[in-house]
Amino acid sequence: MSRATMTRRGFLKSTAAMGAVTALGISAADSLTAVDPAHADEASDVKIIKTSCRACIASCAVLAHVRDGRVVKIEGNPESPMSQGGVCAKGLAGIQALYHPNRNKYPMRRVGERGTNQWERISWEEALTEVATKINEVSDKYGSEAISVSTGGGGNPHFSNVKRFGEAINTPNVWEPGCSQCYLPRMGASLLAYGAGKPNNLSFADSNGWDYYYTDSPVTSLVLWGTDPSNSSVATGGRALAELRNRPEGLRTVVIDPRYTLDAAKAEVWLPIRPGTDAALLLTWTKWILDNEKFDEEFCRTWTNMPYLVNPETRLTLKATEAGLPGTDADYVVWDSEKNAPVVVEFPMNEGLKPALFGTYEVNGMQCSTGGQLLKESCEEWTLEKGAEICWLDPEQIERALEIYTDPNGQSGIMQGVCIDQYAQSQQCALGALNLEFLMGNVEKPGTMLQKFAPAPCKDQLGNTPRLLSKEKVMKRCGTIEHKGILCWDMAHIPSVFKAMKDGDPYQIHMWIERSGNKHVVLGNSSCLDEIVPNLDYVVHCFMYPTAFSVLCADLLLPTTEWLETNLTIPQLNTIVMRQAVTHLFETVEEGIIWTQIVQKCAELGNEHCAKAFDEEACMAPPFYKNEHEKQLQHLNKLEMSWEEACEKGVIEWAKPEEYRTYQTYLADDKENPGKPKGFGTPSKKLEVYCESNIILGRTGAPWSQCAEEKPLILPPASADYEPLCYYVEPAESPLTDTEYPLVLTEGRLPMYHHGTLRNIPYLREIYPVPEMWIHPEDAEKYGIADGQWVNIESRRGKTHGKARVTTAIAKGVVYQERFWAPELLDSDDPAQAYKVMNVNVLTKNDPPYNPEYGTYTLRGFQVKVSPSDDEILKSVWIEPEQFQPWMPAPSEKTEDVFDYGA
């Protein structure tokens, strides 16, 4: 690697003039007027506007102080029941993001070769016409599936609408690197096994675990499994844990994380697990709970499918018809140990019957095990000693953790973090953790993690229109016959999309429309883009500022809004927190409006499918909004007030906490079967410990596969059954066998950044200018690495760098580094270094083995080697605070919205 030089080649001072060519990257500060930094001795004309942050997904309520149309101060709004007036570094720095001199201000068209970073300003009309014309041309010539659309969780997304957009332009190939790698496995597993999940799952960082925001919650202990709320949801989840720990009765915690995070430092037990082995520990816990009879036997009998007999031929639950018993093929069968005979289940359970939870019994000539028996067999080998050996843990500490989790006098819960969504065992770990909660009866009780509290009247996600796509198009969605779990989000499998882009297999993808902070920073093995993008005819990037993706890949840049320029309704517990645009700069446009404008332009230019997106009948769902006003109405949904009224209130309490906190909803009366409890949202209305729905998903695509013609759309089976129970597979690259790359790498959240965003914010970057690579002192000594030294980190995919932090806060044999990039290198001679120089995602894996259900690839738990580095390129990385001066805010005047409001 060579040292990138900062020539600012081709840099012209103004991007404001139409037709001028400019480079994007270091500082595009132009004719904007500099003003004094915000100060609090405010004049009387300061307006305080209630809105909400979107520097990360927590959406904390804030007060924006606005003077003469300019945002001068951000502080917390104490009315939010989640953040309670707290704001973290990311939110407080929102002004630096809003007025960043490098904002994408206008639509920009590439001039010259890709990667040379030369752009000219064009009008929105030109930009829309160009994109729409390309969409229509590609659709006519190759088929609309040859267009791929992507998004991501960072940088103020209008999340679900990218899917509506894809469906509107008739492509099934919409994707994002969250999904299979973040949140979907935990959500999907919960939908299958618990019958709820959107939300209602074990992800605390995705704003579940609502009971824990109330300090009167009877929770006494929590297991933080691969999650660090102090970093990932600072002012909401981090705050909630701080409140719970500081009650007089306190909160006992167990933290399972290779890092000694600040949450781990407050825990009673820290289990520094080897990355990639969570399933092994889950199985160990399951066995210990079964062997020590710590599970809630009565709950398991009545409310899980553990007593249900399983047909060994179909692997599905045995039905009355198969057992030769009176009943239908919808009736389940259990074993009556007293009568030694099979019995047909009368939901929820036959009066006075104590069905066997365990055992294998002969029924109608078949050896049928109960779900409980199959669970028991699945973890048979996982003694404490075996679990400790595989996970690199101390068996005594594992047992201490288990005693806290299963304390009969307490109420516990598991918060499961994103780590398990980042390697091939995603679904297995998600199902395994749910089963622990089911076994313990930790379901919808006061103080449990899993809850089904009352839904808010508004919508933050508008839902998409999957039935706009024909069967023909759905069948062409890349990678989803094998990995059907992704259909839960109507998305495509990233490595399969890339194969289509790179090799034309099974067909060539020609166009890519992308909206997110920097695909080079968040995708596994992201250097693969080098070989992919040259095969694409046209690439659009929509974002708030230029990234490596803009410079290296894009042909057209569309400027999106910061959160201070955006409107949204956000459910937070028993309230709705409003996000409202407090200003608008240049010609930025909110993402959701860009999508509908492109679709309208395509329709105007003759695309018949696009016209259907505005037709409720064709969508079989609420149609695409045409403008901001219609969008706001869809978000307000059942909230009976105008947008203005809602914004005026800022935080709207739509229910009292006691009305909102609805426990044990499965016991509520079933309207269709009066006198019977409603049960859970699974086919059996029971918690599926033996998750046969996972088998059915793999064989058919149900319950998630759908298209214009059919719902469910029955798909051909995956190459192998999806397994109904958790199992352990050693990571494909393993420290147990790898001699060349001896260390395991893990990633993990920092409190001042979100995904790939905010590395260009001066007050954040000076706190943490380059990524720390945590390494244990024993490993550091072995590989000759000193504290504070630059390090080469290499994997079988590539090489990058990090700055060593030699610390016992990381497990031996493991190194930790978070995703990072160097925006300062965008406008250098080698702009690719912006993403290569210190980005662990040039090391990660996007090749098989994938998770069977979701196609998850490996971002954590793979092998690297480290060595001291003195590479020249490292001298180009900005480290000193003063170097970030060019990025200090350049406040500018408020401008009119680009497109009509619509009312």
Add this chain to the structure above:
Amino acid sequence: MARNCIVVNLDRCTGCFGCEVACKMENGVALGERWSKVFTVGPVGEYPDMTRYALPTMCQQCENAPCVSVCPTGASYRDANGVVLVDKEKCIGCKYCMMACPYGVRSWNVAEKCAEKCTLCGHLTSQDKLPACVKSCAAGARFYGDLDDPNSDVSKELAKYSEGDIHTLQDVGNAPATRYIMTSMIGQWQDRIAPADHPHTAAYPVAE
């Protein structure tokens, strides 16, 4: 005289650096300077008995403030409310106060060529508002008020804890006012054994 100061409950603090940014945004503190600075202490000890915590620092409002006594011009002074402040008009930029401060919490203002530091956001507290770092603290870990007033936020928070859970930065006779609450949930309070060479790193050397 009042003893106004910041009190930090480390049992609550999540180490998010929000206080650093809140302070800089509020007071227009330059890049590279911090009136409010978060250190990470540890880990120290052997697994499973380890200690690690975030330690937010700021002017500790010492009773015997060395910065005030070494100042040759009276620029470093204690105001009528007992708050240690810098009168920038009088500051000649000798930096004695920066050398005298045992905690390195004074900053150098390059543009104005003078020393500066946490003012306890006097421009806000004089209007009955909270200092910016306290108002926005994401974990509700920061408190502001007069240690001598039993009804102040700081006194009420401290009253919840026993003596052994209340700490100060190492006192070399300067009697810092700022209190840190930290219980055995986190572990052992650590004294800093040497000033940091690199004020912008998380280095906080402690005795092992």
